[in-house]
Amino acid sequence: MGLLSGLLDAVFPPLCPVCREGLIDEGLCTDCAKTVRWIRKPFCSVCGIPFSTGTDTHRCAGCIKKRQPFEMARSAIYYQGAGLRAIRRFKYRYDMTVVESLRRFVIHGFGLFGTDCFDLIVPVPLHPRRLRERGFNQALLIARILERHSGIRVEPRVLRRIKHTSPQVALEEKERLANVKDAFRVEDERLVRNRRVLLVDDVMTTGATIRECARTLKMAGATVYALTVARVI
Ligand SMILES: [Zn+2]
Numbered sequence: 001m002g003l004l005s006g007l008l009d010a011v012f013p014p015l016c017p018v019c020r021e022g023l024i025d026e027g028l029c030t031d032c033a034k035t036v037r038w039i040r041k042p043f044c045s046v047c048g049i050p051f052s053t054g055t056d057t058h059r060c061a062g063c064i065k066k067r068q069p070f071e072m073a074r075s076a077i078y079y080q081g082a083g084l085r086a087i088r089r090f091k092y093r094y095d096m097t098v099v100e101s102l103r104r105f106v107i108h109g110f111g112l113f114g115t116d117c118f119d120l121i122v123p124v125p126l127h128p129r130r131l132r133e134r135g136f137n138q139a140l141l142i143a144r145i146l147e148r149h150s151g152i153r154v155e156p157r158v159l160r161r162i163k164h165t166s167p168q169v170a171l172e173e174k175e176r177l178a179n180v181k182d183a184f185r186v187e188d189e190r191l192v193r194n195r196r197v198l199l200v201d202d203v204m205t206t207g208a209t210i211r212e213c214a215r216t217l218k219m220a221g222a223t224v225y226a227l228t229v230a231r232v233i
């Protein structure tokens with residue numbers, strides 16, 4: 001198998017999953033890799049939003065004004081460039097050739113917490129109807145990548161989506177909040193009470209979905225942390 005795939009790679013070198021032109025170096029070709037913008041310090045110690053200046057980590061104005069339902073939120077990359085294209089291929093076309101780059105993003109984002117003391121990983125759930133349409137939950141696949149990397153168990157059924165909401169993409173921030181309000185439920189509180197839960201999703205836009213999931217988990221007694229692969233900034 002190793003020899004055969006080695007031969008195949010020599011004859012047909014694997015092409016970059018995003019542009020289908022360059023040769024893969026580390027998950028992407030070097031040209032696409034240059035367009036990935038990684039999130040690094042300094043950023044808000046609570047919500048993880050990057051600061052353009054300064055070197056120290058403190059709370060952003062938003063997090064000082066209003067308490068977040070999560071302890072910390074972190075994202076690996078800005079939602080742009082080849083990172084955005086890789087996530088879209090994965091989410092809308094179930095294109096598994098981007099998994100290696102997703103894995104790199106996820107590991108980077110996980111490293112931004114400065115701790116790996118989590119008891120369980122919970123993916124943001126899809127409503128059963130949306131799940132049937134799409135065929136898979138992208139957040140669950142990301143959670144599985146993280147489970148393999150960290151050894152922390154995924155609990156896919158802890159959180160349920162009980163309200164079928166319109167896609168957040170088309171909505172303004174205020175509507176997004178109303179759209180996801182009371183959309184989730186914790187199935188069995190015993191699974192999360194007094195546990196450190198790492199909530200996982202693909203993209204954070206306004207954060208409405210992440211916050212509503214975190215609020216629901218927190219009400220059930222969990223301490224919540226949130227990781228998304230990318231963030232709209
Ligand atoms: Zn490329």
Ligand SMILES: [Zn+2]
Nearest residue numbers: 044047060063
């Ligand atoms: Zn903040």
